[in-house]
Amino acid sequence: MAAGLRLGxxxxxxxxxxxxxxxxxxxxxxPCTAEVRCADAxxxxxxxxxxxxxxGPEARTRADATTGADAVTRAxxxxxxxxxxxxxRPDRPGVGGSARTFxxxxxxxxxxxxxxxxxxxxxxYEVLLDGRRVWPLDDSPFPPSTIRTPAIPAQDVRVAxxxxxxxxxxxxxxxxxxxxxxxxLAARLADDPDASRPDVLVLLGxxxxxxxxxxxxxxxxxxxxxxxxxxxxxxxxxxxxTRLYDESWLDPVVRWLLSTVPSCMIFDDHDLIDDWxxxxxxxxxxxATAWWQERILSGLMSYWVYQHLGNLSPAELATDPVYAAVxxxxxxxxxxxxxxxxxxxxxxxxxxxxxxxxxxxxxLMIDTxxxxxxxxxxxxxxxxxxxxxxxxxxxxxPGSYDHLLIGTSLxxxxxxxxxxxxxxxxxxCRGERGERWxxxxxxxxxxxxxxxxxxxPSSFEKxxxxxxxxxxxxxxPATICVLSGDVHHAYVAEPEWPDRTVDTxxxxxxxxxxxxxxxxxxxxxxxxxxxxxxxxxSPVHNAIHSWVRLGxxxxxxxxxxxLGHALARHGRAGRPVIDWSRSGGPWFGNQLMTxxxxxxxxxxxxxxxxADRTGTRLLTVETRNLTNGP
Numbered sequence: 001m002a003a004g005l006r007l008g009x010x011x012x013x014x015x016x017x018x019x020x021x022x023x024x025x026x027x028x029x030x031p032c033t034a035e036v037r038c039a040d041a042x043x044x045x046x047x048x049x050x051x052x053x054x055x056g057p058e059a060r061t062r063a064d065a066t067t068g069a070d071a072v073t074r075a076x077x078x079x080x081x082x083x084x085x086x087x088x089r090p091d092r093p094g095v096g097g098s099a100r101t102f103x104x105x106x107x108x109x110x111x112x113x114x115x116x117x118x119x120x121x122x123x124x125y126e127v128l129l130d131g132r133r134v135w136p137l138d139d140s141p142f143p144p145s146t147i148r149t150p151a152i153p154a155q156d157v158r159v160a161x162x163x164x165x166x167x168x169x170x171x172x173x174x175x176x177x178x179x180x181x182x183x184x185l186a187a188r189l190a191d192d193p194d195a196s197r198p199d200v201l202v203l204l205g206x207x208x209x210x211x212x213x214x215x216x217x218x219x220x221x222x223x224x225x226x227x228x229x230x231x232x233x234x235x236x237x238x239x240x241x242t243r244l245y246d247e248s249w250l251d252p253v254v255r256w257l258l259s260t261v262p263s264c265m266i267f268d269d270h271d272l273i274d275d276w277x278x279x280x281x282x283x284x285x286x287x288a289t290a291w292w293q294e295r296i297l298s299g300l301m302s303y304w305v306y307q308h309l310g311n312l313s314p315a316e317l318a319t320d321p322v323y324a325a326v327x328x329x330x331x332x333x334x335x336x337x338x339x340x341x342x343x344x345x346x347x348x349x350x351x352x353x354x355x356x357x358x359x360x361x362x363x364l365m366i367d368t369x370x371x372x373x374x375x376x377x378x379x380x381x382x383x384x385x386x387x388x389x390x391x392x393x394x395x396x397x398p399g400s401y402d403h404l405l406i407g408t409s410l411x412x413x414x415x416x417x418x419x420x421x422x423x424x425x426x427x428x429c430r431g432e433r434g435e436r437w438x439x440x441x442x443x444x445x446x447x448x449x450x451x452x453x454x455x456x457p458s459s460f461e462k463x464x465x466x467x468x469x470x471x472x473x474x475x476x477p478a479t480i481c482v483l484s485g486d487v488h489h490a491y492v493a494e495p496e497w498p499d500r501t502v503d504t505x506x507x508x509x510x511x512x513x514x515x516x517x518x519x520x521x522x523x524x525x526x527x528x529x530x531x532x533x534x535x536x537x538s539p540v541h542n543a544i545h546s547w548v549r550l551g552x553x554x555x556x557x558x559x560x561x562x563l564g565h566a567l568a569r570h571g572r573a574g575r576p577v578i579d580w581s582r583s584g585g586p587w588f589g590n591q592l593m594t595x596x597x598x599x600x601x602x603x604x605x606x607x608x609x610x611a612d613r614t615g616t617r618l619l620t621v622e623t624r625n626l627t628n629g630p
Contacts, residue, residue: 003032003129005137007249010258011147012111012310014200016157016358019119019149022262023317024112025310028101028129034110035098035128038117038147095123102327104305104336105238113314120151135259142252143193145259150199154359156598160185160198162591163268163409163485164206164539167214167247179609179616180541181590186257188618198594199358201261202365204485204538205268205409207307208244210235210299212270217243230291234273237294241302264356265307266365268409268486272299278451279429280374281442300340300370311354311365347371348383355393357401361597364393365407372456376430381410381459391466399475402600404530410452411484412463413493413534413580415555420564420573422454427571452486454576461577468497471528478600478627479531483593485538489552490593490606491585492624493534495578497527531626534580535604537593544588556582584622592618602626 008026015021024036095116101108117123124144127135136145150157168180189197211234213221218233220243227233235241249255269276273295277283286292309323317323322339326332343350352367366382373380382390394404406412414422425448427433428441444450453460471480554560568575589608596603606622 001030002132003134004029005127005129005134006107007246008255008259009036009127009135009145010249010310011145011260011262013313014147014149014262015117015313016150016154016356017152019121019152020115020117021314022114022117022147022149023310023314024114024125024127025306026110026112026127026135028108028110031101031103031108032129033098033100033131034112035131036096036112036114036125037128038095038114038123038125096125100327103331104301104326104333105242107242107305109305111309111317113317114147117147117149119149122146122148140256142190142256143260145256147260148199150359156596157358157361158196158199158594158596159202159358159361159363159405160200160592160594161202161204161407161483161485161535162537162540162593163204164270164488164542165203165248166206166209166212166539166542167244168251168541169214177541177543178590179611180251180254181592181607181609181618182257182540183251183253184609184616184618185592185607186253187616189261190253190256198261200356201258201263202363202405202407202483203263203265203540204407204483205266206270206485206539206542207265207267208241208248209270210241210244210272210295211274213244214247217247230289231295235295235298236291238298238301241298245302245306264311264363264365264407266311266352266367266407266409267303267307267369269369271303271307272296272369275446275449275451276369277372277374278446278449279442280376282446283374296344297337297340300343301336304336304339308352311356316354343370348385351386351389353386353389358597360401360599361403361405362393362401363405363407364390366390368408368410368453379426379430379456379458381453381456381463387459387462394466394470398473402478403597403602404470404477404480405595406467406480406482408453408482408484410486411534411536412453412460412482413495414452414454414487415552415560415582416580417555417557417560417564418452418552419454419576420561420568421448422450422452423457423573423576424567424571425450426455426457427573432572433570457573457576464495464577467532468528471530471532473529476529479533479597479602480528481533481535481595481602481626484534484536487536487552488539488542488544488548488588489585490537490587490591491534491556492583492604493536493580494583495532495534495580497578499526531602533626535593535595537591537606539590540592541590541609549586549588552586556586584624587621591621600627 006027006029010025011022012025013023026034028034095114097112097114099110099112101110124146126133162181165182168183169175189195213233213235221227221233221240235244249258275282312320325335329335347370352370354365356363367386368381371382371386373383425441425445428437429445431438453463467480471477587606587608591606591608594605604624604626605620607618607620610617610619
C-alpha cells in the first residue's frame with residue numbers, strides 16, 4: 001500500500017541569512033522517503049498543484065480526525081492548476097529536498113530540508129511520499145502552498161504572535177468561545193493570497209491542551225481506556241498526544257496556513273499540564289502518582305517531535321545528537337524516551353530555548369517552564385546555564401540588530417496588583433511570615449496560578465537589568481519587545497525607569513545569593529536608549545471568563561496598585577526595581593498581534609476575530625508606531 005500523508009505539511013524554518021534554505025515537517029502513515037519538490041528556482045512567484053488520491057489518512061478533516069476528506073488543488077494534464085499557476089513537474093528540474101522518515105511510537109515523521117531557493121521569491125511546492133504526490137490534496141479551495149524567502153539583506157519582517165489556542169470545533173458546529181483568530185487569519189489570506197501576510201508566526205505556548213480535552217477527544221479516550229482512572233479525561237501517553245495535534249493541525253484552513261507561513265513555537269504549561277513546575281512541592285506530588293511519569297515523558301517526546309524540531313535550523317539539526325540518534329535507528333522511540341527522561345530528571349541538561357535572526361531583528365525564545373529552579377530559597381525562572389545563554393545571545397554582536405524580541409510565554413510585566421500579589425506569595429512560600437503562612441501561600445499559588453516572572457523576584461530583577469544593559473549605549477537596538485501570552489487578554493505595558501542605578505552586573509545571574517561577581521558587566525542609570533515594551537497577546541482561541549476581565553481591569557487600577565503595595569508590605573517582599581504602566585488595552589477576545597519591523601521603525605497591530613451575520617473577519621482594534629517618542 002502506498003504511503004499517505006497523515007499530518008502536515010508545516011513550513012517551519014526559512015533561512016534569513018542566504019534566503020536559500022527551508023525545512024518542512026510532515027507525518028506519514030508508514031515508513032517512506034518524503035520529498036519536497038519545488039518550482040524552478042528562477043520561476044519567481046509561482047503556484048503549485050497536483051494532488052493525492054484522497055483515500056488515505058491524509059484526507060482527514062477536523063470534524064473527524066479519522067475519516068473524511070480534505071481538499072486541495074488538482075492540476076490538469078497541462079501542469080497548470082485551477083489558480084492559473086504553473087506547478088512543479090517530475091521531468092523539470094527544480095529546488096527541493098528529501099528525507100527518510102523516522103519512527104517514534106509507531107508514528108512516522110520527516111523534517112525535510114529544502115535547498116536551492118532563490119532570495120526574494122515565492123516558490124510553490126509539492127510533497128511526495130515514495131515518489132507519489134500527496135500534497136496538495138485534491139479539489140482544494142485553497143491557494144498553492146509556497147515558500148517565501150526574504151531579500152538579502154533583509155530590510156523588514158512581519159511577526160504575528162499569540163498563545164493559547166484550544167482546537168476549534170468543526171466548521172458546522174457552534175463555537176461557544178467565538179471565532180478562532182488563527183482560523184480567521186488563514187481564511188483571509190486564502191481569500192487574497194497576494195495580501196500582506198506574516199513572515200513568521202510566533203506561537204507562545206498552549207498549542208495543545210493536554211489537560212483540557214474536547215468532547216470529541218474524550219469520546220475517543222473513552223474507547224481506549226477507563227476514564228474513571230487517573231488521569232481521567234486528560235491525555236495519558238504519546239498516542240493520546242498525537243490526537244491533540246491531529247485535532248489542532250488538521251483544521252483545513254489552519255493546515256493550509258501552516259503549510260505556507262513559517263512558524264516558531266515554545267511550550268507553556270497546558271502543552272504538558274496546568275501549572276507545570278509551579279513549585280517543588282507540586283512536582284513532588286505529581287511524581288508520586290502512578291500516571292505522571294508516562295505523561296511527562298510522552299509530553300516532552302511529542303513536543304520534541306511536533307514543535308521543537310522545526311524550531312531548529314538545518315545547521316543546528318546537522319549537529320543535534322538526539323536527532324541523529326532518533327534517525328539512525330529503525331525505531332527511535334527508545335532514544336527519544338531516554339532523552340525525555342534526562343530532560344525531566346535534569347532540566348539543566350537540555351535546552352529548549354533557541355534563537356532566530358530575521359535580518360536585523362533578533363528573536364530569543366525562552367523556555368520558562370522546564371528550565372525553572374524550584375528550591376524555595378533560590379527560586380529562578382531560568383537555571384544558571386539557561387540564564388547565561390540568554391545573556392550571551394542578547395549581547396552577542398552589539399549593533400548588529402535593530403530590534404530584540406524576547407519570546408516568553410509568561411509576561412514579564414503584569415498588572416501591578418497581580419505582580420505584587422505574586423511577589424507577596426513568593427515571600428510567603430519561602431517562609432518570610434512563618435510556616436503557617438507558607439502553607440497558605442503554596443495553596444494560593446496553585447489555585448490562582450501565581451507563577452509568572454513576578455513569582456521569581458530575583459529572575460524578574462535580573463531580566464530587567466539585562467534589558468537595561470542591552471538597551472543602553474550607542475549600539476543599542478531601537479526597540480526591545482517582550483512577547484508573551486498566557487493571561488487571556490492583550491495589553492501593551494511600558495516600564496518607567498528610575499534615576500537610581502540599575503545593577504547590570506547581576507543580569508541573569510542565578511548563583512545562590514545572586515553574587516555580583518558571577519556575571520561581569522556594568523551599570524546604567526535612568527531609562528535605556530531603546531524603547532522597551534511588554535506586548536501581551538492571548539488567547540488565539542479560548543474562553544475569557546467575566547471574572548478574568550474584572551480582575552485584570554482592577555489589577556491596573558489605582559485601587560489595585562494600593563492593594564498590591566499592601567500585600568508586598570505584608571510579605572516583606574520589597575518593591576520591584578522599576579515601575580510600569582499600561583499604554584494600551586486591556587483587550588479581550590480571540591486575537592493576534594503583529595509587529596512590522598523595518599529598519600529602526602516598529603509598528604504594532606492588534607486584530608481580533610469577530611463574527612457577524614456575514615461570517616467571521618479580523619477587525620483591527622489597535623495600531624501604533626512603537627518607535628515614536630513616548
